[in-house]
Amino acid sequence: MFTNVWYTAAFSKDVIDTPKHVKMLDRDFVLFRDAGGTAHCLSNVCCHRGAPLNQGICHSDGTLACCQHGWRFGGDGTCTMMPAAPDGAEIPKAARVDSYPVEERYGMLWVLLGDDPEAAAPIPDVPEFEAEGWRWIEYEETWDANYHWAKFSNLDYVHLPVVHGQTWNGSVRPPAHKVEYLDETSIGTGIRVKTKRPKGLWSKLRPAETEVQSRMKFYLSGLTIKVDVEIGGAGTGMRFVVLDMSTPIDERTTTMRFLFGRNFMPKKWADKGTLKRNLKNVREDQMIAEAQLPKVPKLPDSRTLMTDPEDEMVKEYWAIMTKLRDKGWQIDQPALEQAEKSGGYHVIPSPARRANPEDWVYKPVPRVHPETLAQTAK
Ligand code: FES
Ligand SMILES: [Fe+2]
Incomplete structure (x- = not known):
């Protein structure tokens, strides 16, 4: 830690x-x-x-x-x-x-x-939080999992179809994406995918087949992952944002804090469904993080088992942690x-x-x- x-x-x-x-x-x-x-x-x-x-x-x-x-x-x-x-x-x-x-x-x-x-490292900037038209839901729970495992449950696009059943227009392979450093301790990546016209209530948000832009960032402060999906289609500005923060309680226990934000359906009635949909994902991630071994991972000495593209974010995450260790902060x-x-x-x-x-x-x-x-x- x-x-x-x-x-x-x-x-x-x-x-x-x-x-x-x-x-x-x-x-x-x-x-x-x-x-x-x-x-x-x-x-x-x-x-x-x-x-x-x-x-x-x-x-x-x-x-x-x-x-x-x-x-x-x-x-x-x-x-x-x-x-x-x-x-x-x-x-x-x-x-x-x-x-x-x-x-x-x-x-x-x-x-x-x-x-x-x-x-x-500075606390991440989240301008959407105070911006007009955004509605946020707070959620917190504690996992019996090491904080690295807790983070890894959401630090790649590849797990989305496997763990959460979400595909990219029917494909389980995410489009190619590169990881970039936003500063010394923050990294980001993103994908843009063609999507079919959604059914039911979602068809009102995204009436035609379009492209959806998703961005994923990791900030050292708060061990924060920010996922930002332009859910109404690229260029619409209609966005859903998840901030997922982890605080190590000890080596084997992590408190997870979530902020779910949206700038559409801004009324309270939509909170229940939003939370329910997202907690399904949280639960699926939690089950894996809690069962992962070893219970307390070490900083990796070698990256030989890292493959692209699923480990691109994780590789740089480890690099950031290694920098902290080298500064004498571990x-x-x-x-x-x-x-x-x-x-x-x-x-x-x-x-x-x-x-x-x-x-x-x-x-x-x-x-x-x-x-x-x-x-x-x-
Ligand atoms: S005042 Fe705190 S233990 Fe005595
Ligand atoms: Fe996940």
Whole structure:
């Protein structure tokens, strides 16, 4: 799992006036809003004696008070008050917990889990979300699957006929498509296919035989796949967009968040059918991702089993993950497990640790050092 990536932590509507516990990257976090409604994300483990901060309460001064001895923490993670301290007593520097950058976008809280926000890939731009005439449905569920497998369930066109029964004008072979880098950590591809005139309600949307344009993009932030289908036919502007985001809870569990957006049939009555159709696909993908072995895949050392065209997106996905590892952002899971066997808790390092790496109660999770990798490869 990787640090210095923006992940979706919750839908905004699920973080209102009580603190919310979230597990991500096998660590514990608390989400809460201050008196002004601004959302914050802190490590959930109190620096005093390790009590869970999410069981505490939010105060009108904008702080979150620990459930055990009432230490109050601001959104920046520093302790502002210790109820039992004598008057005038100084608050120790280490009385603070890690606080992570939060952005509220597209009805979700995005959290940068790491210490280098300037170096992290940006949150994807989704101009359709605020655009007039678009209607969006939110959906979330957790899979018993590794996040790479969860992503791969949707990262190619070839699986569509096999898993979901969708063909291209009767053919199971998608038209040739090339993968392009949109920037260092985003890739995209697309196909344009002739389609027959649809039946029933869909014939109103696409009255004649036409070509349909589909685009697929992967953004590192949120581990987001965006599929954009010009469902009314190329050039009509009538589009259906799916955003599918994955947050690793741990190596074997992934929370999937979906946004289904459309700029046609904009009324509520069409939501039920839209969700039902899409959840059928989600379920089909989930069954495979949960059964896939090994339960925890490694970054591939070789790409010999990658074939074109079905693996074009996956190949570049692995290349992006490898870049993160080479930057030293991958959590060293075996080292972490070993370290915690003898006790102690480790946190995802937050940006404040770069200015002051001392004065913290909990150590940062160990990360795979690029030098170690280079030596092992020799
Ligand atoms: S454990 Fe949190 S204040 Fe004591
Ligand atoms: Fe799929």
